[in-house]
Amino acid sequence: MSALSGRFLLCLPPAAGTLSMRCSHQLATMRHASLLPEKKRQRLLFPFSELEAHLSRQIDRAKFQLFQPTVEDLRQAEKLFTPSPKHHIMYSSSAVRTDHLPELTQPEVCFIGRSNVGKSSLIRALFSLAPEVEVRVSKTPGHTRKLNFFTVGRAFTLVDMPGYGHRAPGDFVDMVEPYLQQRHNLVRTFLLVDGGAGLQKLDLVAVEMCEEFGIPYVLVVTKIDRTRQGALLALLLQLQDFIKDQTSTCFAQPFLVSSVQYSGIHLLRCFIAHVTGNQQLDSKTT
Numbered sequence: 485m486s487a488l489s490g491r492f493l494l495c496l497p498p499a500a501g502t503l504s505m506r507c508s509h510q511l512a513t514m515r516h517a518s519l520l521p522e523k524k525r526q527r528l529l530f531p532f533s534e535l536e537a538h539l540s541r542q543i544d545r546a547k548f549q550l551f552q553p554t555v556e557d558l559r560q561a562e563k564l565f566t567p568s569p570k571h572h573i574m575y576s577s578s579a580v581r582t583d584h585l586p587e588l589t590q591p592e593v594c595f596i597g598r599s600n601v602g603k604s605s606l607i608r609a610l611f612s613l614a615p616e617v618e619v620r621v622s623k624t625p626g627h628t629r630k631l632n633f634f635t636v637g638r639a640f641t642l643v644d645m646p647g648y649g650h651r652a653p654g655d656f657v658d659m660v661e662p663y664l665q666q667r668h669n670l671v672r673t674f675l676l677v678d679g680g681a682g683l684q685k686l687d688l689v690a691v692e693m694c695e696e697f698g699i700p701y702v703l704v705v706t707k708i709d710r711t712r713q714g715a716l717l718a719l720l721l722q723l724q725d726f727i728k729d730q731t732s733t734c735f736a737q738p739f740l741v742s743s744v745q746y747s748g749i750h751l752l753r754c755f756i757a758h759v760t761g762n763q764q765l766d767s768k769t770t
């Protein structure tokens with residue numbers, strides 16, 4: 485069996501300085517991604533490249549690639565997501581009410597989305613190089629939902645927001661709104677949209693909220709492995725028009741990810757490293 489032929493898990497022997505034996509997806513590291521043939525590697529690292537070929541010539545590609553780091557930039561970003569004795573990546577706390585929010589100074593990014601949009605899977609994929617990080621899931625209806633804080637060394641905090649849905653409208657008002665409105669160190673909100681379902685009513689409520697509070701946010705299209713390319717391209721074009729016509733603080737480029745195949749995960753790590761001020765890029769950026 486080749487190094488890349490197994491489907492999901494690969495255990496790497498511990499490298500000097502690592503905390504423990506790391507078990508993660510086979511394509512979680514740039515080292516393994518770099519073993520792929522060129523086309524596959526490109527698709528994994530820059531998922532838009534696969535769709536680009538199907539795009540009409542009249543359409544300007546630049547706006548789909550505003551954030552376009554180099555492969556070396558992606559390698560650098562990976563270091564931020566790799567734990568070491570001096571760089572701890574861990575779940576740090578949870579808050580059930582906004583007055584329980586930890587007071588932190590480092591930059592913060594948060595992930596919001598409808599229940600089932602693929603948020604836990606995405607956060608797990610982002611942190612897959614630190615498998616000891618436990619991404620807690622609370623899906624029991626009626627069960628209290630929390631904001632979960634993950635610290636990435638002294639570099640930044642990632643916040644997993646309660647998934648909103650018809651069963652939990654209260655979470656939205658009690659937790660998500662005040663957090664987004666008041667959190668001073670929040671540098672970017674990642675709003676997840678299911679690639680198969682497209683923009684839903686509840687997504688629009690979240691968009692409206694980000695717009696009302698004037699906070700910078702980014703759309704992340706999840707589960708792209710499940711979505712046919714034609715449908716994905718149509719969604720991407722729809723989102724671009726939507727962002728242009730109906731938003732003011734949304735980043736013009738939606739990100740595409742698959743937490744199953746790892747597409748777009750390295751790019752998203754790099755974007756997070758960049759927006760939290762932890763990585764200057766040589767390449768063309770926003």
Ligand code: GDP
Pocket residue numbers: 597598599600601602603604605606647706707708709710741742743744745
């Ligand atoms: P959450 O409620 O937003 O945290 O969603 P989960 O991460 O629990 O995912 C909901 C469902 O979607 C689960 O069955 C996941 O296995 C599935 N899922 C999540 N991400 C992906 C993805 O990238 N591709 C595919 N095919 N399925 C996914």
